[in-house]
Structures are given as C-alpha cells and as structure tokens.
Amino acid sequence: MTITTTTTTETPVRVRAAVGWGDLLWLTWRQHRWVIGGTALVVAGTAAVMALVRWMALTGRIEQPLPLVVVTNGMQLVAMSAVVPWLLGMLFAAFWGAPLLAREYEQRTHLVAWSQDLTAARWLVGKLVLLGAAAAGLAAALGAVTGWMITGVNSAVDPDEGFGRSSPLVFDTAPALQVVYALFGFALGVALSALIRRTMPAVALASIGFLVVRVLVGGVWRLYYQAPLRHIQPISGSSSSYWAEVNRDAMYVQSGHLDAAGNVVEYPTDCVVRFDTEEEYDRCLTDRGIVEYFTDYQPAERMTTFQFIECLIFLVMVVGLLVLAYFRVRRSQRV
Template sequence: MSVAAHPVVAVETSRRGEFSGLLWLTWRQHRWALLCAVGLTVVLTGWLAWLGHEMTVYLHQCHDRPCLPGTPQDAALSSETGPFRVADHLLQFVEYEPLLIAVFLGVPLLAREHEQRTLLLAWSQDVSPQRWLWTKTALLGGCTALCTAAISLAADRVARVMSDVSGGGLFDGDTFLDSGMLPLALGVAMFAVGVALGAVIRRVLPAAMAAVAGFVGLFVLVGYRYPYLMTPVSRFRAIGDGTSDPGPVGGPNALKVSGGITLSPDRVGNLYDAAGRPLDAAGLRRMCPFTVPDDFAPDRLLPCMTRHHLMTRLVYQPADRIGSFHAILASGYAGLGVLALAAVWLSVRRTSLTAG
C-alpha cells in the first residue's frame, strides 16, 4: 500500500516530519544559548544544594536554632566566604536570571529573523508561520521551564535554610522572592516578554534593552508593592514588652510593614497612650517630663513609657499568608506571559512576508 492512498497517515507523517525539522532548526539556531542555560542550571543547582547542606550541618550543630554569636559555627557561617554569604549572593543572582532568559532566549527568537531578513525563507516553506512560531516557542519555553524549575527548587530550599540559620523571616525581601517557585513563574513570563519585544521591535539590541528596562521596572514595582497585595493586619503592642517580631498572632515569619516609633524633641510618631489615643511631643513631655533636651531619647524614656503603658501600632502581614502571596505573584507573572504571547500572535498575523 502506498502512503498517498491513506490521507490520515500522510498527514501524520508530514506533521512528524515538520516537528523533527523544527526541532533540528531550533537546536541549530539556539544551541549555544541552550547549552549555556543547561550548564548554568547544573552549576547553580548543584552549588545551591551543597550550600544548603553545609548550612544544615551547622544548624544541627547549634541544636536547630540560630547559632549564638562568637561560636565557631556562627563565625564559619557569617564569614565572607562562608556558606551563608555565598548563598545570599547566589540568591541575588537567581532574581536576575529571568532577565538573562528574556535577553538570550526570548528576544532572538523573532528579532534575529527580522534583523537578518530570513522570515521570508522560513515562512514560505511547507510549515505555516503559526506552526513555526508556536513549535519553536514551545520548545524553547519548555527548556526554560525545566531549567528554572530546577533552580527554583534549589533556591526555595536554600532560602528556607537561610531563614532557619539567621532567625530571619521567609516573608521579607530576597528570601520571599526566591522561594515558592517564583523564579520559575517569572522566568517563563520573561521568556514570553522577550519573544514579544523581539516580534514588535524586530531588532535584537533594542529589544534586549527594552527587556532590561521592563525587567528593572517590574522588579522595583514588585519589591515595593508586594507587601500590600493583601490588606495588612494591625494591632497595638505595648512598649517594652521585649518582642522583636509581630508576636504570636503574626508568627516569626511575619512581614513587618510599619511599626517603628519616631522620637525627637519636636516630633513623636506612632506612639499611643493606654487608651489608644495618639501622642505628640508635647503630650509625651507632659507624661514624661525632662529638664534636659538630651534626655528626650528612647533609652531614657523607655522606663517612663513602660510605666504609663504606652503602645505602638504594628502593621504586618501574618506568616500564614506567604502561600497566598506567592500564588498572587505567580498568577500575575502568568498573566503577563499570556499577554505577551497574545502580542506575539497579533504581531505575527500582521507580519508581511514580503518585508522579510
């Protein structure tokens, strides 16, 4: 029997041939970026895994508590070449890894074809422009997802160990942004953004610069606004109660949004009397009179404020919201990726093959 006598078989064989051809083409055009991505993933995940293991050993030696200052374990952890400092630097690199993905994997996918004027050749073959685009995007995006998933797992583990070792919270700054598989979500989203910028701008270098500017803007926006993704919880805390965290309600990993006291001879902020009424500088002086201006200092005022049961208002995000915050940010990154892919689809539909 001939293959031509069976149209379904012929179509299936044709599709397999198209896929294998696009697989080879993707590898041929992007092999160095893919090899570098895989190599970087292996090195980074292995290094993070080793640092996590090393810090865990020190943590066990300190009876699963933060090591006391002056102990050999604390000295080894906090030295410039110690595992804690090195892991902190690597986690900062993980935060910028999505930018590398956008610049070296996402942007060249279409921008290089436009710049070298090879789209006419690529899209005038048996493979349709849409199949060419989505197959290559799926192949490169899948590689991106696998690599960033491995790095995200290693970064999440190290971030949690660092939190245990230092006694710091999981909800603050770099530790939060590197945990909960957020590098995976942002990496895939930035890949899609890079492809979209390359499709719209059609030049590699300008599209790469736009990706840098967009990433920096997104990074600053997320770092500044993520504490307010949900309405913070607030409560009063008595002055001098000796607590350094939001307390049992917030948990040790709670994110402190605000709560510091402002004290100066002419200004007092975030200070309340026992009835919950705000105090100003004059009211505090009446309650705690001093004759020397220099005595208007926290260490001198503390006994008086404690005696009068003064309070400060603490605004924070409870620790049990960490998972919800991760989900909100990951959903936002996913939405950004979907919008970027929609922009790619529209750009490709409007691309004239005669333009190259």
C-alpha cells in the first residue's frame, strides 16, 4: 500500500494598508472644498471693499457720499468693518465646526468612515489639521488687510476722526487675534458637534456661544487684564480735559464722581434737571458732596500686552475644546 503525501502551501494573508495622512487630507479637501472656497470668496470680497476704502481715504474721497443705502460715506463703511471679525469667527463656528461630526452621526456615515482602516480619532485629527489651517490662514489674511486699510485711513483723516489702538476695529483685527478667534469658533463648533450629534442645534449653540464668549472676553475681561489707571479732574473743569491729557489710543473703562475723601459717589438723580448755567449744575453736585470727576482707563502702551493675554485666553479654550471633542469621539467609537 502506497501512502501519498500532499504538501499544503499556506496562502499569505494580505494585510490592507491603513489610510495614509495624505489620503486623509485629500479626502477632507474633497468633502469640504465648497465651504472652504465659499469662505475664501467672502474674505476676498471683504478685502476688495477694504482696498477700495483705503484708496478713497488716500485720495481724499473718504467723506464723499456712497451709492449705498446702509452707509453714507467711506468712514461709516470703515466702522461697519468692525463686525467682520465677529461674523467670520461665527461662520467658522456654525458652518465649519458644528456640522463636522453631527452630520456624520445623523447620516450614519461614521459607521463607514470609522472603519478598521481608519480610526475615529485619526479621522478627526485629519479633519482638524486641514480645516484648522485653512481657517487660520483666511482669518490672518483678513486681519492683515483690515490693518492695512486702517493704516491708510488714519494717515489720511484728522487724528480726532481716526481709529485708536484700543478701538475694537484695531484691537480685534490684529492677525494673531484673528487666528485665535477663528480657531476658537471652529473648535467650539466641533466640540458641540461631538456632544450634541445634531447639526441644527449644534449650529445654533455654536453661534450663540461664540457671541457670548466674545462679548464676555472683549467687553468685560479685556478692560481689567491689568488694574486700570485713574484720571481725576474737578467738577468745575472742562469735561474734555480727559481726552486732552490722556492719549487718544487709551482704552476707556469707566467714569463717575468722587467726594472729598476720594470715595466713589452715586450720581444724584435730583441733579438730572435743566440748569441755566454750568455753574448752577456744578453747585448742585457740590451741595451733595461731589467734588471731582474720575475716568478709569488703560493706557495705549498696554495694548500689545493685552492682545497677547487675549491670545493666550483663546488658545487655552481652543485646546480644551479640541481635547473634549477628541476624547468624546474616541469614547463613542468604543461604545
């Protein structure tokens, strides 16, 4: 009896390569190119308007009437530019960050996107890198163009009509601040998207949250990054002496009245009447113990430090929000 021996050759198991970073970035671009391109067009259009305003200022046409309903001349158009940083950051929050994860959860496409070839955490990092870099670049460009416009306007108009360093239009549009505002809006939208998993609620909360934080930081915290200085003048002095003695670039904090001991005194409501002369009004105040006006302010030389402080505040929030989103996504994939 003959025994036949058969040799079995094992077929090698083909291991499918993981999705590379280059492929992930290309996929992210393909998915989000329209929102990136649309935002770039908005920034380009705004930059064109700002270039026009600068040209009007340098050629002496800044005060000439404009054929627009909402503005009457170039200076009003400049003032309206102050809302651009707010709108751009809110756009990144509502239309870049908020739908990023929520749409995947709603359409159930995350079950396919986060496969064995691509983990959820890796997918999220790839999205954040490309979209965050694009948002930062667009925001920095707009901030630089805004500063270029303001420089031209300030050089062409009377100093009393120009924009000081502490004005929101100048302070907020520094390129570094524009970058952190944009990243904060984007990170806030991503974090809410990961937590809520519904697009429209995430969009609404991201928009509101961005505005609330910007008002809180820019309108309240910014005034007290350092202890303000105090300018004091007698009530009989001209109310314009503050502006004459303090640099026009200073940041106004608050003002009020002081008694002889230097204590802050509430304004007497019975002096809110019409007086024939300024002396009669001053006498009404002195009869109630008020002897001086005070104005608290932040000097102009602190503005660069204040911008640095505000950058750090928003960077801390950006890191916190992105870490929250990252671990939320990792946990959701395990569950």
